[in-house]
Each structure stands twice: as structure tokens, then as C-alpha cells.
Amino acid sequence: MLFTFSPLVVSAQKLVVEKSVVECGRTGYQQPITATFQLRNKSLRRLIIESVKPDCGCTAVEFPKEVGANDKFTIRMTYDARQLGHFQKMAVIQSNGSRTPVYLTMKGLVLPEVLDYTGTYPLTMGSLMLDKDALEFDDVNKGETPVQEIHILNNGTETMTPRLMHLPSYLTATVSPETLPPGKAGTIAVTLRSDHLRDFGLTQTQVFLAQQLGEKVSSDKAVDVTVTLLPDLKRFEGVSRAQAPQLQMSETTLDFTDFQKHQKKTIDVKLSNTGASILTISSMQMYTGGLKITLDSREIAPGQSTTLKVTGYAAELAKVKGRPRILMITNDPDNAKVVINIKK
Numbered sequence: 001m002l003f004t005f006s007p008l009v010v011s012a013q014k015l016v017v018e019k020s021v022v023e024c025g026r027t028g029y030q031q032p033i034t035a036t037f038q039l040r041n042k043s044l045r046r047l048i049i050e051s052v053k054p055d056c057g058c059t060a061v062e063f064p065k066e067v068g069a070n071d072k073f074t075i076r077m078t079y080d081a082r083q084l085g086h087f088q089k090m091a092v093i094q095s096n097g098s099r100t101p102v103y104l105t106m107k108g109l110v111l112p113e114v115l116d117y118t119g120t121y122p123l124t125m126g127s128l129m130l131d132k133d134a135l136e137f138d139d140v141n142k143g144e145t146p147v148q149e150i151h152i153l154n155n156g157t158e159t160m161t162p163r164l165m166h167l168p169s170y171l172t173a174t175v176s177p178e179t180l181p182p183g184k185a186g187t188i189a190v191t192l193r194s195d196h197l198r199d200f201g202l203t204q205t206q207v208f209l210a211q212q213l214g215e216k217v218s219s220d221k222a223v224d225v226t227v228t229l230l231p232d233l234k235r236f237e238g239v240s241r242a243q244a245p246q247l248q249m250s251e252t253t254l255d256f257t258d259f260q261k262h263q264k265k266t267i268d269v270k271l272s273n274t275g276a277s278i279l280t281i282s283s284m285q286m287y288t289g290g291l292k293i294t295l296d297s298r299e300i301a302p303g304q305s306t307t308l309k310v311t312g313y314a315a316e317l318a319k320v321k322g323r324p325r326i327l328m329i330t331n332d333p334d335n336a337k338v339v340i341n342i343k344k
Helices: none
Strands: 015-017 021-028 033-041 047-054 059-062 072-079 085-095 102-111 123-125 128-130 134-140 147-154 163-165 171-176 185-192 201-210 222-229 247-249 253-255 264-273 279-286 291-295 305-313 325-330 337-343
Touching: 015 102, 021 033, 033 102, 047 059, 059 085, 072 085, 072 102, 134 147, 134 185, 163 171, 171 201, 201 279, 201 325, 247 337, 253 264, 279 291, 305 337
Parallel strands: 021 102, 134 222, 253 337
Antiparallel strands: 015 033, 033 072, 047 085, 059 072, 085 102, 123 128, 128 147, 147 185, 163 201, 171 185, 201 222, 247 264, 264 305, 279 325, 291 305, 325 337
């Protein structure tokens, strides 16, 4: 069954496709390949999808039957890859969200055999494969310029010019080589310029990986970046340990692997001051989502204690990219930076 391509009339549609043509890259013979399309129901009423019909029996589709008002959703097309060479497969959406049919197209290349890069490059962003989508700059001192690398592979059929976009002033990135032919690998070196950070403790941001110059950013191309800038230890010079505050904690690793039926769990951590002066917790931050923290008091007198309550949410913790942790900055010279690790 063949379809004649018809341009998408955006003004008349309540069903909006983020990208109607997906370049899937390369796959091996009889190794099915899947394209994921991001869509949105921009109507104030429920979207009913009557059908998503592919142009041949070699392509399977997955889609929701109903979508709530203003909700985002995905449609997946999977090609069985039983013919060698370049392929272009199309499917048409029939729904109450569009006056005209909406078309989805997946393109790629089937080779007699293809190397398995999943161990080296376990992540994908379009036709670009990479070894990580989260960068962690831990225990950085002011003035240092550490470097982290992202290794990438062009698994597509066209030459790419990969770039990291929306970099803040404290990050720079260099791509080598600048252009990446199909099947070739490269490296993105990300340098932290810690002198450009304003605050000690945790700084977080997202940058976006593009396959070509001028490409639009989207959440599925995000790379999370976290930086932990250590407190200025000069502030403790001349402070007598006998007169300083001293932090003691009931535990520093919290186990959230055994959630109850409500999929929420709270653990209490006792913070005590065994020193001779007031203990101040100047900063408390979370490295990832999926957690909620409450602290009874940020100042603890000598000989006194307070309670830190940490609540974990199973569904949200399962989605986080990096390592869930909690960061505390204190005025204890021996515990200026404290990390509470989360097991999930």
C-alpha cells in the first residue's frame, strides 16, 4: 500500500510532530531498527488515534489509542531490515487531531553485517552513539580546569559536524575531528573553567548535543553536567580544632532499594555537633531528582543534634542519569564538604 506524501499544514493541526523524518542510521541484515517520533496533542480535548498505517508489512508500529489534552506522546516504527541497502519507510496517522493525514518517515541503511558498538557506545541520540550523557566534575578547587571526555560514533549515513550547544560561561567544548563521516568515531573534550563559577558547592546545568550545526535543541539530546566546587579552605586557617564545630552523622549511605507499596520511603539521618562552637550547614543540595530533603535546623549548638529527613520516590529515582547524592557544605574544618550517597 503506497501513500503520496502531503506536506504538514501546521496551522490546521492540533496533532503536532516534533520531527516527522527520523534518520535511523545503519543496521545489520535482519537486525530490526526502530525510529521514535515525539508528538503532542495541542488540543483542549482528548486525541483519538484511529490508526497508524505503515506503507508495507515489513514495518511495525506502536502508538497510544488515546492522548490527553496538551499531552506529549511517542509513536515507534520498527523496520525488519530484511532487504540490503538504503530504506525509507512511511506511516500515516489518522486521528481527530488533524484535518489532513499526518505522515511519519524513517530512513536508514541496511548492511550485510554491522559491528556491535553497544558495549562501547551504549547510548544513542538520533544516529549519533555515545558512551555517556552525564558529566560529573567532583571535588574541584577554585582555579582548576579539569577535562571530561564524551566518545561518540557516527552510526548514520551522512557526514556529521557534532557540537555541544548552550554551553554556560564556565564550560568549553572541543570536538575532534570536527567532521565525522559515517562509521567514524570522535571525541568531545569538555573543559571546566572553575574561576567562572560564582558559588561553592553544587552547580548543575544541561548542554545539548547536535549532529549538525544549527540543529534545534530538544530534551532527548540533553547532557547533564554537575560540578562540585570545594569550599575555600583558607577560611579555616588559624582556627583551633579544639574550638571548632565537629559534625557527626548517624549514616552517610542511604538504602532506597526496598520501597514499600506506595513507592515512597523516608530515612531519618541524625546530625550532631560534638565540637565547641556552633555548627552551620550553609548549603544543602541534591545532585539528581527523585529526592526530597527537610532539615530541622541549619545551626546546631555544641552538644545538640538535629534531624535530616530524606524521602525517595521510586519512579523518579529510576529515571535519573547520574548518581543520586546529597551535598552539604559546613563550617566544620574536617567536614567542609559532606556527601550522602543514595543506593537505588
